[in-house]
Each structure stands twice: as C-alpha cells, then as structure tokens.
Amino acid sequence: MTAVDQLPQDLVTELRAEAAHPLSGGDSANAFRVDTPRGPVFVKTMPRAPEGVLPLEAAALEALRAVATDEIRIPRVLHVSDRALALEWIDEASGAGGEATERGFGSGLAAIHRAHAPHVGWLSSDLPERIGSTPVDLTPTDDWAGFLLERRIEPLVRTAVDAGKLDPAASALLASLAPRAEELAGPPEPPSLLHGDLWAGNRVVDASGGNWLIDPSSHYGGREYDLAMMQLFGGFGRECFAAYDDAYPLSDGWRQRVPWHQLPPLLVHAIRFGGGYGAAVMRALRTCA
Known part of the structure; x- marks a missing residue:
C-alpha cells in the first residue's frame, strides 16, 4: 500500500494527488505532503475524528484569514471533509x-x-x-x-x-x-x-x-x-x-x-x-x- 492509498479517495480525486509522503508530528492525526499538478499540499487525516472537528478547523482558518493582515498569513483551505483537511503548503x-x-x-x-x-x-x-x-x-x-x-x-x-x-x-x-x-x-x-x-x-x-x-x-x-x-x-x-x-x-x-x-x-x-x-x-x- 502506498501513502496515497491511505488518503480518502475524494481528496485524491479532487487534488489529483500524484504521491504522498508521511510527515512527523501530531498526536491525534496523520500528516502528509501530497504532490499535485499545482505543487505540494499539506494534508491532515483523522480517521477516527469526532464528527465536525476538521470542518470546524477549516472554518476557523477561513475566519482568521478574513481578518489577518500581511504580517500573519493563514493557509488556504483546499479540501475539507470529516476525514481530511488539505491546506496550502508552507x-x-x-x-x-x-x-x-x-x-x-x-x-x-x-x-x-x-x-x-x-x-x-x-x-x-x-x-x-x-x-x-x-x-x-x-x-x-x-x-x-x-x-x-x-x-x-x-x-x-x-x-x-x-x-x-x-x-x-x-x-x-x-x-x-x-x-x-x-x-x-x-x-x-x-x-x-x-x-x-x-x-x-x-x-x-x-x-x-x-x-x-x-x-x-x-x-x-x-x-x-x-x-x-x-x-x-x-x-x-x-x-x-x-x-x-x-x-x-x-x-x-x-x-x-x-x-x-x-x-x-x-x-x-x-x-x-x-x-x-x-x-x-x-x-x-x-x-x-
């Protein structure tokens, strides 16, 4: 099984994922760098997450992004579901x-x-x-x-x-x-x-x-x-x-x-x-x- 196979299929399809590379860190989620035709993307997956946790995080990022100035940047949300969140790569x-x-x-x-x-x-x-x-x-x-x-x-x-x-x-x-x-x-x-x-x-x-x-x-x-x-x-x-x-x-x-x-x-x-x-x-x- 490749790392891409560990990602939800809807995310793979939407991002047109070509490869995935596991990242370290995090105690309740899995993290990946995912290669796409538009460049790398950060992906967090939580297979056993309580319902709504990742959509809540995505909404928080969007709320912060709406009021942040150039001095603090907030990554763009590229995909969100109850199982996965994809963000702009930093x-x-x-x-x-x-x-x-x-x-x-x-x-x-x-x-x-x-x-x-x-x-x-x-x-x-x-x-x-x-x-x-x-x-x-x-x-x-x-x-x-x-x-x-x-x-x-x-x-x-x-x-x-x-x-x-x-x-x-x-x-x-x-x-x-x-x-x-x-x-x-x-x-x-x-x-x-x-x-x-x-x-x-x-x-x-x-x-x-x-x-x-x-x-x-x-x-x-x-x-x-x-x-x-x-x-x-x-x-x-x-x-x-x-x-x-x-x-x-x-x-x-x-x-x-x-x-x-x-x-x-x-x-x-x-x-x-x-x-x-x-x-x-x-x-x-x-x-x-």
Whole structure:
C-alpha cells in the first residue's frame, strides 16, 4: 500500500494527488505532503475524528484569514471533509525568525484581535460546539468572565478530578476563586477572534521570515487568553509582546492574569496526558488566590 492509498479517495480525486509522503508530528492525526499538478499540499487525516472537528478547523482558518493582515498569513483551505483537511503548503524556515519576525507576529496578532467580533462564543451556529476536540457550550454571550469560569474552567476541573488527574483540593480552591471571576478575567473589553491554541508549535515561520498560523481552535472571547497560551510553553520573544502592546495596548495587570487564562489549556493537558500538568494546574490556582 502506498501513502496515497491511505488518503480518502475524494481528496485524491479532487487534488489529483500524484504521491504522498508521511510527515512527523501530531498526536491525534496523520500528516502528509501530497504532490499535485499545482505543487505540494499539506494534508491532515483523522480517521477516527469526532464528527465536525476538521470542518470546524477549516472554518476557523477561513475566519482568521478574513481578518489577518500581511504580517500573519493563514493557509488556504483546499479540501475539507470529516476525514481530511488539505491546506496550502508552507515552506518552513530551517530556524526561528529574528526580531522583525517577532515584531511582525505581535502586530499581526493585534490586528486579528482588533477586528470586529460579534459576541463571546461560537463562530457560527452551523458548526459543532467544540474547542478542538473538547465539547464546549459555545452559545453566544457577552460575559467573557462567566464563560471562562463556568464553561471552561469549572467543567474541566470536574473532569480532571473525576479522572484522577488532579488533586481534589482543586475543587475547593476554585470555589474560593469563583467570586473573583470578573477580576481574574480582566476589565471588560470587546471580544476578539481567538486562535484558541496559540502555542509556538502553531506559529510557523517560512523561509522568508514570514509568520503563519495553523491548527486553530477558534472562538470569540477575551484576547488575553491567546496571550496567556503564548507564554505557557515559550517560543515567542519579548519583541512580539512589545509590538502587540504597541499596536493594541493591553489593560493594566494583564501579566498577573496570565495564570487564570492558562487554566483551560493546562487542564486539557492534565486530562489527556497526566504527568506534571495536574501539579501545574494547582500552581496556577494558588497563584490566582
């Protein structure tokens, strides 16, 4: 069996795939470089994906592409189904970009966040209510603080504790923090279109030093969520944050609110991978207290 034989037939036909080359990376999907008459294409397949996950990712890419400036590029969606997603190929750089790349990313992300967003919650009522593969109530609201606490942090804490991945003391600690949810989420601001999973691995630098965004889990919400995720695993320079703040100034105290906004990704990692992520959740909760 060739690699092309591992791809859905409708994708092979639509792209006129000539050859496929497996790529490394990813823990829940298979990735390929697919050769077509128009050049290489990136293909992600998820044979056992929950229904709608890849169409949701495609819609997120299109939403980001609609508001992004030249400072951050979003790959074009070439094919999407419940089993496969094909995207414009990116010629990646062999190393990280320099100061100009970092500043370009910061100002480009600020432009995405400044674009009009209608509410907190879903991109569209026609899409599955998920952030990534995690089911979430994305019914539109104007209350980012309540959304973050009641629809993200509290359910994930319950799930993590029930799964034995988190110290049960987290429940009481979170209950003591809940009355301060508005303070911890920051001053009210217009909602933003969020990437939703903005760690350094989802920022690609191309051979010319240009920035790209991939693998979004987009929804509308508070922009400090993306900035907190960027600091969870590192990979973004200080020039990036300075350029962001120059273009779209952040509210006072935003750095002190980072641990609160990092709780959802930390909790998802604790549930999925265990290890030290449960302890990281407890540290974040105690930092907020």
